Amino acid sequence: MKAIVGSDHAGINGRKDAIEVLHNRGWDVDERGPKTAEEKADYPDVAHQIATAVTAGEAELGVLVCGTGQGMAMTANRYSGVRAAVITDEFTAEMARAHNNANIACFGERVIGPEKIVAHLQTFLDTPFEGGRHEG
Ligand code: RB5
Numbered sequence: 001m002k003a004i005v006g007s008d009h010a011g012i013n014g015r016k017d018a019i020e021v022l023h024n025r026g027w028d029v030d031e032r033g034p035k036t037a038e039e040k041a042d043y044p045d046v047a048h049q050i051a052t053a054v055t056a057g058e059a060e061l062g063v064l065v066c067g068t069g070q071g072m073a074m075t076a077n078r079y080s081g082v083r084a085a086v087i088t089d090e091f092t093a094e095m096a097r098a099h100n101n102a103n104i105a106c107f108g109e110r111v112i113g114p115e116k117i118v119a120h121l122q123t124f125l126d127t128p129f130e131g132g133r134h135e136g
Contacts, residue, residue, distance in 0.1 A: 001060065002061075003062065005029055006062070006063075008067075010065075010109055011108075032049045047071070050064055062103065064104060065108075076104050083104065084103075093120040105120075105121060
């Protein structure tokens, strides 16, 4: 199972914590984004890298963290085959998988903070796609 996780400078803590969650679950994880919060990065550049990897089949799951999650999701969703969802709480974490079959989970570190990113990512990963009326 291969995942790719990226952030800009506003999402570094959430990115690191998300990688730990995935490693603990046995995922092989690639990482993109700045090394420190002082190193400014343009969020679209990172979103393009993660969306490209997911559409190319190099990773089955992407995680993106920025200040709000919104810019990352807007950029990633330009790519055919990408279903990027902004996750703000437990309910959106569950629905993003169960109903939307999201393949990129986007989080806003300045909105919910790293602890909730970890909790909501766990829920996202634990939830299967329901299929049926949500297909297509
Ligand atoms: C960076 O300042 C901020 O604009 C970015 O992290 C994100 O929130 C954009 O959607």
